[in-house]
Amino acid sequence: MSCGCCKADNKSEELDKIIAKYKDSRGALIPVLHEAQELYGYLPMSVQKKVAKGLNVSLADVYGVVTFYTQFSLNPKGKYKINVCLGTACYVKGAGQIYDKIAEILKIKSGECTPDGIFSLDACRCVGACGLAPVIMINEDVYGRLAVDDIPGIIQKYFDMEAEAV
């Protein structure tokens, strides 16, 4: 009857604990959302509803905060999280085209995840490596001084790693 994502999971109990920990402190919302995202990987409606109810704030408030901060995600993240820096230095060095290329290969937009859950794509602001512009990060790996033509190879590397793992 269900797709599994709303199953009464043990994460739900964990979330209760997180909410209880911050409930009575001022400015509880952001730390709770942070830990909830660590727990679930993203912040779906069911989690936001639970946080709103637990902290006695409106769902509108919670959703407003979640959509304001780029760290919070409404969608699940992939196994490999691609962050494309669109900060000023990277942008003038052609990060826009890099981003477009990745989006084209993976057929997803910023904030989205591939259906198989392998890759997710996000555009981010300066990662502090302007000397290497344009820069992308895949999980903790940094790739710098990129050209559009480098992209297919880099992504292929992760596809290959996946294939080996299976």
Added chain:
Amino acid sequence: MSEFVTLTIDGKEVKAPVGSTVLEAAKSAGINIPTLCFLKDINEIGACRMCIVDVGARSFQAACMYPVSEGLKVITNSPKIRETRRVTLELILSSHEKKCLSCVRSLNCELQKLAQDLKIHDIRFEGELQHYPIDDLSPSIVRDPNKCVLCRRCVSVCKNVQTVSAIETIDRGYNTIVASPFHMPLKDTPCVNCGQCIVACPVGALREKNSTEKVWEALSNKDLHVVVQTAPAVRAAIGEEFGYPIGTPVTGKMVAALKKLGFAKVFDTDTAADLTILEEGTELVDRIKNNGKLPLITSCSPGWIKFCEHNFPDMLDNLSTCKSPQNMFGAVLKSYYAKKIGIDPSKIFVVSVMPCTAKKFEAERPELASTGYPDIDEVITTRELAEMIKESGIDFKNLGDEIFDDPMGEATGAGVIFGATGGVMEAALRSVPYLLTGKDDDNVDINVVRGVDGIKEAEVEIAGVKIKAAVAHGLGNARKLIDKVRAGEAEYHFIEIMACPGGCVCGGGQPIQPASVRNEMDLRAERAKALYQEDQSLTLRRSHHNPYVLKMYEEYFEKPGGHKSHELLHTHYVARENYPEDNC
């Protein structure tokens, strides 16, 4: 006594109370600073930057937020300030959907006025236009984000005044939009349809769901007997749409206009308000005498009812089972009246003119069709009626006065004051002595429940019974009051709640007054004056003296709280989830 500081504004020495803002100080000195997002007591956040002034700081400051201080030197008008304001406004305009000619707020748009005042003849920037879908799925409210200027007045009134929080500022930067969580349609949120967002909006981003075409259609259908009822608050405000000063009652002209529009009969909802008082008063007396559920809470305000269903499902048994006057009237028209004039109820089309957008939602409630037909066929707001009058070329100001039609034309002063906060309570207290003892007491003017205080309390002794009453208006105040009752911190017999601040006179369907007016005067008090004035002028001021209502009981409903009343004039409520369940 508050302390004062002396500051200089444009070279003029000004005394202003500590804690006040530069904007307020300038106003008191006769200096107008342009504003857009500012709405007194509701939205004071300095978001739009139109009110920037030079206070000698590194950058210009927003006058609506900048506090006065001793010796402060303020310049409100210089070439650089004018140019900065103009650039800001041009940027706002650059991404605004400028379909002004066909906009619902054309000629009553604060953005348009500002563009004129600041002499914007040319917009130098070509902003990218966002194309957002319009949310028109709610029966009451239409949201068009393409016209939104992100002033956040609607968010603030929804969240801080009404404590409903159906909308928020979502996303950031260029993608910022006012929306419901997960961009749900308003109808799937805890929105109570009060429409306070509409009357706060400076532009055309929020409007009522317009029903005038459906009313025109009915009026031209020869097979239908189309009748109309008007709520008390409508007469107190519709004059504003035709240039009358705020607070001018125009009952006679309004009735004349409705007859000209072609309605077969023009009735006064106040008659049903009198009926409500007899039913609700009887319910109160019954609950007091027979240890029923107390406090009894009024059920006239559909915004409050939906709010209660969402937020206080444990209090639903406290709500009076009485339908609102609007729906009582509808039920009477499709039963008693239909029988009396010998027309089948299926051929009777009932239009109601209400100061309220939530009434549109109420009219659609499926449980309110106890005659087998919907009590009400269409609801239009005060604004929509004004629209129809203008559209049909009626010269409102030169109309003669006409009176409401029989057999339900007469109402008492008690019915009239329903439109102001405290009015239902006062009307009830005028009748309860009679319902309790069979005799009237001397109290007609019950001043303690009048006025604009958020929560009012009264205690009256009637025939040895002490009745404790409370009145709240604005849903934030209602929440405070009900929380106190639930926590056992306060005990009352009877509570009146109106969803809108000030009661129906400031409902979400009333004429829209711009911030420039609302910042200067209390609309709630001014419009209420018109109602108290009419009440004062009437000979019959207690609901149970209304001869038509008495006759209705004699000929049809038997007695207040009787079997027939319960069948037709009462209803029930349902607990509501705040948001629909996840679809997975």
